[in-house]
Amino acid sequence: MPIDALVYLSMTVFSLPIAGIRMFKISSLSLSIGMSAIAAAALTACGGSDDGAASTREVALEFVAVAGHTPVQCGTLVSGLGTGSAPAQVKDLRFYISNVALLQANGTETPLTLSANDNWNLTAGANQITLIDLENATGACSNGTPATNAVIRGTVPAGNYVGIKLTMGVPFALNHTLYSDVTTAKPPLDIGAMAWSWQSGRKFTKIELTDPEGATGSWTAKTFAVHLGSTGCVGNPATGETVQCKAPNRMEARLTSFNPDQQKIALDVQALVAGNDVTKNLGGAAGCMSGGTDPECAGVFRAMAIDWKADGTGTGLPIAAGASQTIFRPIAR
Template sequence: MPKHSQLFLLTTLASAILTACGGSGGGGSTKTSLSGTVADGYLRGATVCLDINGNAACDTGEPSATTGDGGKYTLSDINAGDDTKYAVVVNVPAGAVDSDNPTGSVGKAYFLSSPAGKGGFISPVTTLIQQKLAAGASLEAAESAVKALLGITDTSVSLFSDYIAAQGSATQTDATTAGRYARAHEAGKVVAASLQAGYDSLKSDSNAKAVQKVLLAQAEDALTVQKATSTDTTSPTFSTTGVVAADSPNTLKKILAYEKNGWASATQSVSIDFGVVAGGQAVGCGLPLAGLGTKATSGQVKDLRFYITNVLLIDAQGNQVALKLDDNANQARDVALIDFEDATGKCPTSTGTATTYTTLTGKVVPGNYVGIAMTLGVPVKSADADKASLNHSDTTAATTPALLTSSAMAWSWQSGRKFSKIEFVPDTPITRPTGTTTTWNVHLGSTGCKGDPTKGIVTACTNPNRMDFSFAAFNASTQKIVLDLAELFKNSDLSYDGGGAAGCMSGTTDPECPGIFQALQIDLASGLPINGGAAQKVFAVKAK
C-alpha cells in the first residue's frame, strides 16, 4: 500500500478513537439521551431536568426539556452514565396542563421527582420514593414503604410504571392489578394537591431539598389519614375530596426554619407583649363595652384566650427566623396560650383561672430584627425533630403539654383545640330564630378533620383555619401586639344569631362565620389565610 494511503488510514483511525473518547483534549464523553413520561395525569408544559448537582432543583447548565403531549419529554446530549447516576426533577408551573383536566391549567405550581435510573415515568408517587431515598433508604425499601402506604401488596405492580396506561378502565376499588394501578393514580392526585396547597408559600426559599421534605411529609400524612379512615384499610381508596394536608404559610415556614437551622444557635432572648382593646376601650373581665358590631351592641367579655404559634422574627433583608419559645405552664412545643380572662366579672370561675398570661418569651438566632410574623392557632405537629402531635392530641396524656390539657380550650367533637375562645355577653339577650341565647362566641378551630390521636393515627383536616398575620415594622422593646375586638366584630351583628352554633364556631355554613372569617382574613371555604392575612386589622402593633 502506498505510504500516503497508510498515513491516511492511520490518521482516520486515530481521529475515530479520539472522537469516541470525547475528542482530543476536550474532556467530553459519549452522549446519550433520556426519555420518559411525567404525570399526575399526563402533564404538558412542565420542565424536566437531570439534577446533576443534587440540590433538587433545575439549574442553568443542567440538561432540561419541556414536556409535550402525553407528558412526554427527552433530555438530549447527556453524558453517558449520567442518566442512571442522577435523579430527575420536574418543575410543574401553574400554567401546565394535566390530562385529568385537559381544558384548563393545573392552577398552582408544584414539583415532582424520580430516583436515578427511574426517569421513564415520573409521578407524585415516585416523588415520595425519591424523598425516602434522600432520607437514606434503599431503592427497594423506599418503594416497599410507599407501596405499604398505598395498601398495595401485589408484587407485579411497579410504582415506576405508567399507572395511567396500566389501569386502563379499572377503578381503584377493582381487586385487580389494573385496579391497584388506578389506586396509585388516585393517591398521586392527593399528593399533587397537597404539594400545590403549600408550595406557593415556600417555593422562593433557596433550599429546595428542605422545602420538598416539609411538603412531602404533609402529603404523606394526607395519605396516611385517608388509608386509616378508609372503609377498607387493606384496599384503601384515595380522593382529593377527602383530606388534603394543607396548612397556613406560617406553619410551613416554621417547620422549614427548623429543618434548615434547628434550635442550636437560638441564644438571643426575646419577650413579646400582648394586649387587648375594643377600639379606644379597655377590655377585661368585668369591664363594660359599648358600640360593638354592626348594631353597636354593649356588654362584657365572658372569656378571652387564644393560642399563638409559628413566631418568626424578620430581619432588614426580609429573612424570617424562627423564635424558639421557652417552656413553662403556658408555653411548650412552639405554642403559647395567651390568657386575658381572670375569673372575675362575667368570666366564670368554673372554666377560667385567676392567673393571666400576656407575654410570651423565647430565643432566636442573634441578629437585628425589624418585623414579626405569627399564627393564631395550634399546629398539627411540633416543628422540631420529634414532630409530636399537638392540636389533635389526648388532653389526658402525660406527654401532652399543660397548655393543651385545658378542657375549656378543647373541642371533644374534633379531638382538637379551640384556637380562640373569645366570648361576649350582650347586655340584652341575643335573638335567635328559635328563642334567645346569652353568649356570642368566636371559637376558631380546624374542621373537616379525620384521624384518631388516641389510636396513634395522624389527624389532618380539610379546613385548618389557622390565621397568619405579620408586621413589617415591630420593635419588641417598645411595642406590643394588640387584639382589637372592635375590628373582630366589625362585620357581625352581636344582637342576633341566625342559627347553628351560638356565634361563630368555624362552621362553613354557620351564618355568623362569614363576618368573623372576613375580619380574620381566613377563607371560609378552604380554611387557609387570604394573601397571608395581609389585610387583617384584628391584630395591630401599638406602643407599650
C-alpha cells in the first residue's frame, strides 16, 4: 500500500475540539499530493529518482598543446621557445595521463572511471591510464602515427565538482613490462616509441622540438627532447625480479578551478622549456631525458614541480603535490 494511503488511514477527521486549540481537517487528496512531493524531493536530493534516473555524470577531458596562448601542432612553426625565444617545429607530442580524479569544493577526490579498454585507455586493477597523442605524423612528426587522441572519457558519481587532479606518468604497477609482451603490455602500453630503457619502463612523455630549418639549421643540437620517465631502476622484470627506481619522476597536477564542460586542459610547451636554450645541449642527452645530473633537466623539472637536484640527489617526487607546476592549465573551449 502506498505510504500516502497508509498515512491517510491513520489520520481520520479530528472530531472533538479541545479548549484553546483550533482543530482542522486534512483531506485525503491534499495529504496524498503532499507526501508524494516530499518523496520526490528526497530522491532528487539523493541523486536518483523512483524511475531509475542516472546517478552518474559523463566527463570528457580535452587536451590541447599551446605555446603561451598560441595553438601548437605538427607542421606549424612554434615561436618564442626557451631563453633565446627560438622558433621550432614539433617533432613528437605524446604523454600518458593516469588516475584522474575530480575535486569537490571541500577537497574530496572522486576517481574518474574510464570507458572500456581500447587502443588509448586501460583500466587494470586500481589503476587507469590514457595515452594523449597530439602528433599526427605530418611535418617534422613524420616518425609518429596518423591516429591521434586528445580526450579522456569517463564517468563520476553525480555531484558538484570544481577541479581536477591528474598524474602525468605510468603507474608503477603497469610500468615495468616489455612493451612487446602482449600478455602484460596491453594498449596503450604496447607502443615501441614510448618504450624506456630503464628496466622495461615507459617514457611518460615524448615531447620533442626540432630545428625548423632541419639539418642545415643553426641549432647546435638539432632536437630538444623532453622524455620524462623513472630513472635509477634496478631489477629485471623479464626474469621475475622486482623493479625498484631511485627517482619515480611522475608529475602531479591539481587544477582547483576547472569545468570540463566549458574548459579544456592546455599543455604549454613554452612553459615546459622556459628555463633552457632549446638550440643547445649543455651536457648529457639532447634536451632532458630525466637524467639525475643533466643540466637541461633543471628547468624542465622545475616547470613540472618534481624534485630534481644537480648533484643527482633529487627524489623524483612531486613537490607539494605539484602545486607550483606551470605546464598544465585550464583554457576556454
